[in-house]
Amino acid sequence: MTNSAKLNRTMGLQRSSTSNKQKVQPITKVVKNDENSVDLSLASITSNLHDISTPNGPISSDLAYNSWVAEHPSALGSFDRMMKAAKGKRVVVFLDYDGTLSPIVDDPDRAFMSDEMRAAVREVAKYFPTAVISGRSRDKLKEFVQLSNVYYAGSHGMDILVPTGPLNPCDAKNHTAAIDKKESDVLFQPAKRFLPAIQEIRTLLEEITRKVEGARVEDNRFCISVHFRKVRDEDYDILEAKVKYVLKNYPEFHLTLGKKVLEVRPSIEWNKGHALEYILDTLGFSSSSDVLPLYIGDDRTDEDAFKVIRSRGLGFPIIVSSTPKDTKACYSLHDPSEVLTFLLRLARWRKESSSSRSLAQIWGPGNLPRSLNRGSNRDLEPLKAQGNI
Incomplete structure (x- = not known):
């Protein structure tokens, strides 16, 4: 048995024997309660989805893709097996944004997540500690997601809003003062010293x-994105050369390539994998053997988080x-509709499964969402109805 196979068995990540992904029908409508409101409850959303346990045929006839799916089985088709491995453990959910919670679009300012996706993330965050980690600026990320019961990590994890907690001595210098004493939150910003240079580069x-027609520069606070999705193919080399020319005078920065985007980032040892570890540590889960991180992402920057999870075992x-690619991920989803x-x-x-477990057991001591600690009726009533509190 290979090391990878042993790891998969330990993690409950056994490969599926089928190579066909299951097709999920998109939501075609939402249930209206009256003329001015839309029901986005969990029940109303799921009622518009076909039973995912029944295959509707392969998504793609491409042999290479089907072979790749055999190596990275559908998280939908493998759901029951995954949850069997998760039983009795504390699941912590991490989500990328672009291409995961929202579709990839030509205009980065219009990468909106659907109301159905927002309702789904809100529902998940009621039951699991949930963080959204993105290359976007943290402020922009919050504008898109619009949820108060999740943690936000912007700039590929270089800008994290977390609850106040004990700091490791090596981390203390990277924190700002508490920005909201009422909410007792602090910012973790390991690249803060680079801000003046980042603004110069921008x-x-x-x-x-x-x-360069079609090029667009986006300020993501601790990194800068140069989007070229609308740039003509023959102009790309010119654009790349211009960006590299600027960076010649800034040796503490480097250039990375994403999905139709060039990203300028400080050369520090920090990425989405470090952000995942930091958030787990902040929640008091770093040394817990019963914690199971679940990370969903679509880009190469998410690979750092995948590596961390695999190293944890x-x-x-x-x-x-929707295409074959080299990845450290063990499971796959075809597109944001399958993420939903x-x-x-x-x-x-x-x-x-939580009727016999309290939310404090699921989240861990002191980690309940503030809306629950404050006794928000909106969040408490559905949980009371389920008999969870």
């Missing part, structure tokens, strides 16, 4: 890319992709 990039790294279905099923599984 200004230079905006100037030199003006003449316990967890579910899930990649979102998976999250809804995850929340439903916890609802059905």
